[in-house]
Amino acid sequence: MAPKKTAAQKPMLDAREREILHAVVNSYITTAEPVGSRTVVKRFNMDISAATVRNVMSDLEDLGFLQQVHTSSGRVPTDNGYRYYVDHLMRIQELTLTERRRIEREFSQKMEDVDGLLRHTSHLLALASHQASIVEAPDATQTRVQRFELIPVGENRVAVLMVDNFGTVRSMIATMTGAVKTRQVEALNNFLNQNFMGAEIGSLADSVRIRLGEILEEQRDLAQHALEAFDMIPRRQEKRLFLEGAVQLFEQPEFQRVEQAREVFGLLEEHDKLITLLRKAVADGDGRAVFISKDDDKPGIEGIGVVASAYNVDGKPAGFIGVLGPRRMPYSRLTALVHYTADMVGRFLTRLGG
Amino acid sequence: MAPKKTAAQKPMLDAREREILHAVVNSYITTAEPVGSRTVVKRFNMDISAATVRNVMSDLEDLGFLQQVHTSSGRVPTDNGYRYYVDHLMRIQELTLTERRRIEREFSQKMEDVDGLLRHTSHLLALASHQASIVEAPDATQTRVQRFELIPVGENRVAVLMVDNFGTVRSMIATMTGAVKTRQVEALNNFLNQNFMGAEIGSLADSVRIRLGEILEEQRDLAQHALEAFDMIPRRQEKRLFLEGAVQLFEQPEFQRVEQAREVFGLLEEHDKLITLLRKAVADGDGRAVFISKDDDKPGIEGIGVVASAYNVDGKPAGFIGVLGPRRMPYSRLTALVHYTADMVGRFLTRLGG
DNA sequence: TGTTAGCACTCTATGATATTGAGTGCTAAC
């Protein structure tokens, strides 16, 4: 028996145990086959015998890092095994200069609007990761009013324009019941700009409504009509996801059985769950943004892994991007890829907002 | 042997042949199992013997409407068999009042914008058909300028507003190099409204550019800046598809093998191909909007069926909607469903445009 | 002449059985 450790204790592995766990996870990530003791010794040129490796692997199994598919098979990592690997063993494999250049080149094209940028990012991520990509649109709470313009148009109509911090212009034409007085419009325009510049765009309508009392009597009708325009904003700003590359998951052996494939594709259609997963990834990962499903997770989430990263706009977290695939994922490559891409998205979104 | 017919001749089937083909297709559509002669007699209470049915089925095989999976199996329809069924045998199964009511109720909710309507339609279609749904956004050539508004904003800026026939307002704020003269803006505004009202929004920039010479010298700077806004339109109006319900395809036995499933999901990510398919459906169907893949179609399209229907906006065809599934589809139900939904989409889009 | 009963034949699906090989766990020797 190896040193006295139990699954209950905080597991501290010695150098050889770490080396062997690392080897097993690496081997399994590339081959998707259970890893035997002889394989470890051969593939990684170890100076110890297969029998020794067997003993260590048996210990690692007791500690809950490895498991056997059946009594006489090689070992595969458990969810905890992956977790330990991601948290303590893997060395993030930085992108090569060529890869970085390629991503930068992609980003420097077509930058006209936020949607285009996000769609493009999703495409790029799916292509580079060979997994399904998820790109979340900037949070409504990070989208803020930069400027209002109320403009009289004709006799009894007013164009309501609103520019947000990403430079997107929202507009609506409100038709009044009575004639429009230029003075009123200007006054309301000033009021809005002075009081609600920088307001969260999602809750704008509510904010304005709360302070409706401060608006002069004669502007009320106009304000009411403007509110109708504001009311429509949150719906449009609902969390939107840009997904791509899901087909690639069919290449993975873990999705060769239809039930498994079906569950992932089901998950990919449930955007709420995906958003939760992205957040969990960043939370669970203890700074590193990797979510690994537990063995006992409910079907649909069971057996998958997510590498995610938040992106910042103007220095503040605005949303997440990530890739989703089987639990057996090349985390060390993907972590670098996702982080770098998140940086780029944040940078370009910030620029769009400037 | 039955009457002399060969696959080369235009196949005219007699009543009994039609009845049996109808029975085989119906049976196969519901069970997904090869259909034998005894099954036909039993399931459809026929007054002839299994042996007779066997003879007829053998003839239908010679005519290319049925085929055997192997020498001693029951028969399944060929692509031509489905085609004949859809074109000559099936009776479109009208929606029940309850079903129609339900669809109408769905449509009467949430109608704020075009995108919401289309997304909602796609969802509804997927749910009701148990297949993957495809909803195409109205064609750019059907989106037309209804009104321009150029509005001076502050010293040197002009808000460019454009309302299209769906009521969507596009806007941009153009910053001039010099000061803005109200007179110039009004003149250009009139010029645009007089000359380009009803212009296709996709090619608006080009149209304006062609007639740039007619614009007065002193409005040129302004017009150039407005053009920048127009240039951005076509990209946003690129053919967009709203897809939903793809996971449901996993329930179909034909997609139990991963390669098959993979091909359909691959197809669903290729929007160009999907659009082509929708058009083909309407073209092939000879008025009825059903596309049935040929046995020798290239992988990816092989083995699928599409029920599609064009929708009209203001009486003119503006786009397609449809459902995609295995070739073995309940066409008689889906045809009614898709047509009815297309009518509703057209009606509501027209109303939005009014 | 078209229809039917009967029968031999075909082919898949299913289950039982044996074989192979990768890999483990344990023991005894180093």
Added chain:
DNA sequence: GTTAGCACTCAATATCATAGAGTGCTAACA
């Protein structure tokens, strides 16, 4: 503490036999 050796386990694969659904053909029938 490490290693060689060996018995043991189990999935994967192949082989074989059997059952059952369905056909095609022939001869009898209305």
